[in-house]
Amino acid sequence: MANEIGIDLGTANTIIYLKGKGIVVNEPTVVAVSRTTGKILSIGKEAGEMLGRTPVDICAVTPIKEGVIANFDITVSMLRYFIKKAIGASFLKPRAVVCIPSHITDVEKRAVRDAVLAAGVKEVFLLEKSMAAAIGAGISVNAPVGSMVCDIGGGTTEIAVVSLGGIVATQSLKVASQTFDSDIILFMKKNHNLIIGNITAEEIKMEVGSACSLKEELSIEIKGRDLVSGLPRTAKVTSEEIREAIQESLATIIDGIKAVLEKTPPELAADIIESGIVLTGGGSILKGLGRLINAHTDIPIFIAESPAECVAIGAGKALEEIKTLHALLISE
Secondary structure, three states, X not given: OOOEEEEEEOOOEEEEEEOOOEEEEEEEOOEEEEOOOOOEEEEOHHHHOOOOOOOOOEEEEOOXXXXXXXXXXXXXXXXXXXXXXXXXXOOOOOEEEEEEOOOOOHHHHHHHHHHHHHXXXXXXXXEEHXXXXXXXXXXXXXXXXXXXXXXEOOOOEEEEEEEOOEEEEEEEEOOOHHHHHHHHHHHHHHHHOEEOOHHHHHHHHHHHOEOOOOOOXXXXXXXXXXXXXXXXXXXXXXXXXXXXXXXXXXXXXXXXXXXXXXXXXXXXXXXXHHHOEEEEOHHHHOEOHHHHHHHHHOOOEEEOOOHHHHHHHXXXXXXXXXXXXXXXXXXX
């Protein structure tokens, strides 16, 4: 039998689920390229470690922007590398389910399909990320009950209400985990006159970032470059400051959740009050996020098990149950 894989082609990380084995690849969506020759030097984890640290002649490229392919050729090379890593030395071309944001155009869908086929896959199905997240979180998507999922990924946030094997209401936002990082970078520049990189911003978010006030507020010492003198400097930043930095992005996500709830039929809305909203994606682990959403919606909030991997797991399960879920999959 041919290998079957589920691919979450994320802005921050690419995750591959191999049927019968589970998650086999989880690496940064980063490729290091030589500026002089155009040759690919490293892919994934090794290239991710180069972000913000490359010399003049090396460029660390992120070929996926907001869930959409920004550099086709590099994406193909990256996928070929990850797929080979996932299936090993197999002569059989795999069949794949690839997850896509709901907002992308037909042209962008075609680019995803062509890139995956060019990377050595024999058959491609596309599945919306919100549906994949719901399946991966263990929601019975075929049941005659309304369920709501909010997947906060690296580049996009996918919000959807699912019932009877279909998406009833959905919204895709270009505000997600990497937006929080950008907010923190801008805040540090404006309020501390300190220039920091994406890796430092993510570290701050993970260590002291929060959506709600904490019982014990946190602080962290960070290093960066002084905006005035241009010299390296250390600064102390608190969880209250980071909360202030990301509040607008959090408000956008909450408004998106409310907008989807407003589009939901009353009977399904009643189901959601009972079953709650399931949070998936790496951004869902932000401290206090569930409490903040609950305070604005008065609906119970649950964080899925292995939230960052839910979309890839959902893609893999969709392959395993391809007959029952065939209507959800977009084939050629």
